[in-house]
Amino acid sequence: xxxxxxxxxxxxxxxxxxxxxxxxxxxxxxxxxxxxxxxxxxxxxxxxxxxxxxxxxxxxxxxxxxxxxxxxxxxxxxxxxxxxxxxxxxxxxxxxxxxxxx
Numbered sequence: 001x002x003x004x005x006x007x008x009x010x011x012x013x014x015x016x017x018x019x020x021x022x023x024x025x026x027x028x029x030x031x032x033x034x035x036x037x038x039x040x041x042x043x044x045x046x047x048x049x050x051x052x053x054x055x056x057x058x059x060x061x062x063x064x065x066x067x068x069x070x071x072x073x074x075x076x077x078x079x080x081x082x083x084x085x086x087x088x089x090x091x092x093x094x095x096x097x098x099x100x101x102x
């Protein structure tokens with residue numbers, strides 16, 4: 001994964017606004033830009049597996065559109081498109097030993 005500016009993108013109006021700002025920030029710091037579409041796949045097979053493939057395709061299409069927009073805004077910018085399955089966290093949100101004592 002690229003070091004630099006990372007922006008989540010889902011094709012919504014808000015994500016386009018975030019993309020515009022992320023491109024400006026990446027340009028200002030001469031940093032690469034990672035455009036990320038995250039999805040949560042169902043671990044089951046059958047129709048659920050087909051659903052996962054559809055989510056990947058949607059993600060690839062959405063991110064490809066975002067890359068085009070970013071390239072129009074900043075043709076020289078290094079852009080990394082990413083479509084990634086999200087994983088459920090199995091860790092505590094607090095560091096060990098910081099749990100609230102009753």
